[in-house]
Amino acid sequence: MPLEDQLLVERSKKGDREAFEHLVQLYEQKVYTIAYRLMGNHADAADLAQDAFIKIYQALPNFRGDSSFSTWIYHITVNVCRDELRKRQRRPTVSLDDNNSDGNNYTYEIRSTAPGPEEMLDRSETQVMIQQCLDSLNDDYRTILIMREIQELAYEEIAEILGCSLGTVKSRLSRARQALKEKISKQMEPLSPCKRLAK
Amino acid sequence: MRCQDVMELLSPYLDGALATEEREAVRLHVARCPKCSAELEELRACIGMLKELPLIAPPTGFRVGLMEKIDQLPSQQGSSKDKNIFDRVTGIARSSWYRVVAVAAVMAMAVGITSLWEKEGVQFLPLEQKPKGVVAVHEPQKASKEPPVVKEQQPSQVGQSSEPGASGSKSAVNSKGSGVKQPDPQQGNATVPVITEAVKKQVEGYVPKPSTGMAVVSASLRLDVVDIEAALKSVGSIALDNGGTYLGSQDSGSIGIKVPRQSFERVIGALQKLGGVLSYLPTEKDVSVQHQTAKAELERLKAEQGELQTKLTSEPSQELERQLADLNQALLKQIDTMKQLEDRTNHCLINITLQ
Incomplete structure (x- = not known):
């Protein structure tokens, strides 16, 4: 764990509000992104990312540092979202410029490495399409893809978080990737033959 | 190896998660099978696209809202009280x-x-x-x-056991007989010192600024400019260059900025160079009395907290616990109010109208 994180975690454990706020600042983007990728809309992502941070705050005194702090908080985030998805048992709808449920008009930013305008537009369209494909997968597939490709967790870590065997992780991930590939292919084929998957 | 078997192994193959033998078998098969090779490339591209998805910044106000929610939580360290x-x-x-x-x-x-x-x-x-x-x-x-x-x-x-070996049960059966200085973990008062400690840290960590001469400075500036768009951009740059922030425009041609108190004169000077000054209205509101009153209230709350804490140690009761919890909340709120007031005196709001 980076020294800065370590100090902030220690101070937060002792009830230092500012230290915890600093931790939130460091990790809010990643936590929010995971929530958004899993839920597919900003209103849910904002609510659940906040819930995740509240859980993190409450569980902080029990954090012993067995895993890295980032792995620990991403784990909590995934669990909070999975619980919500289980509760709903329905597919979330995608909305990239929705208003928050509390009535606030939030502004959203998408970080990128500042490509040219045309590439930006193209990239943005592709990203929206990928998110739509992700949303159309079942919860298990979407979760495992996010854990592996976005959180970049090892198979062992995924198995631990999901409470399943390594074999299950391998096979589920394989099926999830296959399913995503098929969805993306379907989306891309009608657009243009040059926009085939292989770049 | 059949194509169907290989297809199932492509995903772990891409992650390097196959055993040496399997990996080699897949590699050889893919090298001579165009169908599986294409499948592998598509899968690789698909994963790449997923990995390329950007990080998304949370909405404006996300952190402030979160911290407000956290402030409303009961003290997390008082485990048994929170249950x-x-x-x-x-x-x-x-x-x-x-x-x-x-x-x-x-x-x-x-x-x-x-x-x-x-x-x-x-x-x-x-x-x-x-x-x-x-x-x-x-x-x-x-x-x-x-x-x-x-x-x-x-x-x-009940209450007369003196056997050391019976202590495990004694605390449960003999809860009334236990001394005040050894609070029973099943009773709520065990958590009170912990809550107070957390609040104490925040209270001690805050040192109010001197009230004398404390003032909130703001200004309203109306400028006649040639190019409103260009001038708006310049206003934003001036704010940022001086450690300030751009607060946004209320309507076309009107813009708000917030700058550190020490940069105020410099910022006003730079803004006035953007065009003809039609009007300039600086205001300075003395808040020293307001701050002094808030400070006195803070001291009063602190004293009350000390008294209540002492009382609670000698006569534990749920009512006193409740009062102490309320008082702690009031203390934190008071500190927050004072910090906000002090922040307002550290920064100046400037409203600029361009025409």
């Missing part, structure tokens, strides 16, 4: 002493019923044949020979 009644009861029911006491209670009831039968002249179970533990309930004089667990269940002995 609801169900959790507490469940916790008690799970503890080992509870099980022992429960078993003993059932046995005592059984004996009670049996002795009633005896009084009515029907002796179902002669005393001498009773199991050891059960006999002890009715014969305190034999208590020392019996297992301590059963002995402690006797009402006559």
Whole structure:
């Protein structure tokens, strides 16, 4: 764990509000992104990312540092979202410029490495399409893809978080990737033959 | 290896998660099978696209809202206080002493019923044949020979056990007899010092600024400019260059900025160079009295907290706990208000209208 994180975690454990706020600042983007990728809309992502941070705050005194702090908080985030998805048992709808449920008009930013305008537009369209494909997968597939490709967790870590065997992780991930590939292919084929998957 | 088998291994193959033999078999198959090779490339591209998805910044106000929610949480360090009644009861029911006491209670009831039968002249179970533990309930004089667990269940002995080995059960049975300085973990007052400690840290960590000369400075500036768009951009740059922030425009041509107090004069000077000054209205509101009053209130709350804490140590009660919790909240709120006021004096708001 980076020294800065370590100090902030220690101070937060002792009830230092500012230290915890600093931790939130460091990790809010990643936590929010995971929530958004899993839920597919900003209103849910904002609510659940906040819930995740509240859980993190409450569980902080029990954090012993067995895993890295980032792995620990991403784990909590995934669990909070999975619980919500289980509760709903329905597919979330995608909305990239929705208003928050509390009535606030939030502004959203998408970080990128500042490509040219045309590439930006193209990239943005592709990203929206990928998110739509992700949303159309079942919860298990979407979760495992996010854990592996976005959180970049090892198979062992995924198995631990999901409470399943390594074999299950391998096979589920394989099926999830296959399913995503098929969805993306379907989306891309009608657009243009040059926009085939292989770049 | 058949294509179907290879397809299933492509995903772990891409992650390098296959054993050497399998990996080699897949590699060889893909090298000579165009279909599987294409499949592998598509899968690789698909994963790449997913990995390329950007990070998304949370909405404006996300962190502020979150911290407000966190401030409203009960103190996380007061574990037993925060538990609801169900959790507490469940916790008690799970503890080992509870099980022992429960078993003993059932046995005592059984004996009670049996002795009633005896009084009515029907002796179902002669005393001498009773199991050891059960006999002890009715014969305190034999208590020392019996297992301590059963002995402690006797009402006559509550509060008088002096056996060190019986301490585990004693705290449960003898809760009223325990000293104030050793709060029972099952009672709410055990958490009070912890909550106060957390608040204390925040209170001690905050040092109010001197109230003398404290003022909130703001200004309203109306400028006649050639190019409004260009001027708006310049205003934003001036704010940023001086450590300030751009607050946005309320309508076309009107813009708000917030700059550090020490940069105020410099910023005003730079803004006035953007065009002809039609009007300039600086205001300075003295808030020293307001700050002084807030400081006095803070001191009063601190003193009250100290008194309440002392009282609570000598006479623990739920009502006092509640009062202390309320007071702690009021203290934190007061500090927050003062910090906000101090922040307002550290920065200046400038409203610029361009035409």
